[in-house]
Amino acid sequence: MRGLDFVAASCGHRYTSGMCHHYVGAKKHPELYAGAFDIHSTLFEFTLPNYWPLSKVPIIRPNDNGEREMVPAEWGLLPFWWKPTDKAPKRSGFQRKCFNAKSEEVDKKPSYREAFKRRRCLMPAEEFFEKGHYFHLPDFTPFAFAGLWERWRHGEETVESCTLLTTEPNELVKSVGHHRMPVLLTNEEQYAQWLNPDIVERKVLEPLFLPTDPATMEFYKAPEK
DNA sequence: CCAGACGTTGTT
């Protein structure tokens, strides 16, 4: 059994669910990420290859020297201003509603607009899941979701979290009956533009949000449980 | 003013 078949067979998902809420990272080949994303310091220790909302996932962001670093973050963005209340005492309740961000409005939403200006990141992946199908690039080449990250502090506790942008589906994703898809970045030029701190206007970054050319993607049906 | 929201996709 090939590694990816094992991943697909072992993940226990439900096939009716929607949203961009399940993807596959690398379990045994972080060096692929380092090569594909030009990482200068790799601090992250990989855990499971399957990620769902609230999983710890690797993100790539510029550090203070402008070099890219890979660090862990919780998938589900927690804004810096979030506070617990009697009605919503746990941050996980908020975070599990913030694992996708609409690219069309990401610069306007209170939860995302500050991170959009100054805290963009890459979320490395090899496959993403929609409607019972895994989508990937030829040879499972690593790519990145366009992501945002945030830092939340409360007393002694610090939480770093992230979210991924969504856009219209291309024909391939439409063909399985889904109405949105993640924004995919697939080459160094796109990575560099997305992480460029001098760009803060959504309009300038908008070309990155176009649905990926379906001719450059492949997919397969997840095995029945 | 002040309490309450601040989110997404898909489905009803």
Add this chain to the structure above:
DNA sequence: GTCTGG
């Protein structure tokens, strides 16, 4: 205990 929404 089991299902499901995120």
Add this chain to the structure above:
DNA sequence: CCAGACGTTGTT
């Protein structure tokens, strides 16, 4: 995966 829900009638 895993946190959170899981129920009804009647009243506000």
Add this chain to the structure above:
DNA sequence: GTCTGG
């Protein structure tokens, strides 16, 4: 933190 609906 900031905006909006009441």
